[in-house]
Amino acid sequence: MKRLNAELIEEHNQHELADLERDYAALGEKLSRNGIAIEKLTQAAAEFQIAVPSWGTGTGGTRFARFPGEGEPRNIFEKIEDCAVINELSGCTDSISPHFPWDWVSDFSELKQASDSYGLKWVSVNSNTFQDQPGQTATYKYGSLSNTQKASRELAIQHNLDCIEYGKQLGAKSLTVWVGDGSNHPGQQHFQRAFERYLASAEEIYKGLPDDWEMHLEHKMFEPAFYSTVIQDWGSNILAAMHLGPKCKSLVDLGHHAPNTNIEMIVSRLIQFKKLGGFHFNDSKYGDDDLDSGSLHPYQQFLIFNELVDADYRNQPEFNPAYMLDQSHNVTDPIESLVNSAIEVQRSYIKALIVDREALYSHQDANDAMMASCELKNAFNLDVSPILAMARYRKGAAIEPLISYRAANYRKTTSKARPRDPNASGSGIV
C-alpha cells in the first residue's frame, strides 16, 4: 500500500529522467577513469537504509515553545503514515524506531499490521525514564537507573523490560537506553556510587534481553543535568557496555559530544573493540541541537562513514551498526527534513565508498599527509547526487523528493483528516 500517489511520483520522474540519465552517464564516465564502476555504487545506495525516529515526524520544539505544524501526526498510527511517505520519497527509510511510552498501544498486532501494510519494519526500541508518566508511583526527578531510591530504580528497570516485550511483538532486535540521570551541583551526586547503581540496574535489563537482541547505551554530555551525567561520554559508555557483556554496545548520537570532538575517532575505537551498536544521526553547532543531518558538518559525517566503510572493507568482526536519525524539526516540515537528512547520510556513505582504501593506506604508511588528505577530500568533493537519484528512481521513489512531495499537497490534504485538538497541551520533543 502507498500513502502518496505513485502515479504522481512517476509522472514527475518521467519529466526529470532525461536530465538524470545525462548526469548519470557523465558521472559514470568520470568514475570509470578512476576504475570505479558506477553501478556498484548505485547498488550500494539502493541497499542503504536508515531508520526514522517515530518522534521525529511531529514538529519539535525548544524549552521555550513549540509551534505545531498543520496536519502533524497525533498518534503512532499517523506517524506510521508519515514514515511511509518519507520512504516512498527517499527509498532509503524502510524502518521506524519507536519510543515508549509515547508510542504505546494496547494492541501491538494492530501496530504491526499498520506498518506491514506500508512495508515498514521496526528497529531499535527506545525507553523513556527521563520524565514521569501520569500516576507514576516513584519519581525520576533525581534519576532513573542510578536513582538513590530503590523504588525509582525498579520502576526504570521494569519499564526497560516492558520495552523489550513491546519490541518483540513488533519484530525489533535492540533496545536503546538513554537516561537523563546526572546532577546540577558539585557534590550533589557521588560519581562512583551513582555509576555503580546504574550498572546494577542495567544488569537486570541485560538479563532480560533475548539471545538475538542487543542493548545500545547512548551517552550524553549534558542535559537535562547540567553539571554531570552518569553516562556522559563514550568512555563511561564503553565501560558500561564492556561490564554488561557482548550483547551490550555503545550508540553514538552526533549531538551528544563537546563541540569539536573528534567523533570519527570515537567511532574507530568502538569498532576496534566490537562495541559500536549504532548511531543517532543529526547535526549541531552548539550542543544537542538536533539539526538536520549534514546541514552543518557534512565533512564530519563523511569522515564517520569513512571509518564505517573502512571497517567493512577490512571485514571487521561483529560490525553491524544500526543507523537511525534523531532530529527535532522546529521550523521545517518534519517529512521534508527527514527525507533530506536520510539522503544526506546516504550521500556520506556513497562518497566514503569512493575512497581508494589501498591508496590511502599506502599514503599513510609513507607518512604522506598531503596525499592521504587529498584521497579523502577528492571523494568528498565529488557530487554523487546522480547516483542517489538513480537509486531512488529504480526503486520507484522520487528523483526530486521535495518537488514531488510539495506537488502532492500532502500536508494540506492530511490536515483535514487530522484536525488538531485545540485543548492539546502541545507537548512534543523538546
Ligand SMILES: [Mn+2]
Ligand atoms: Mn539520540
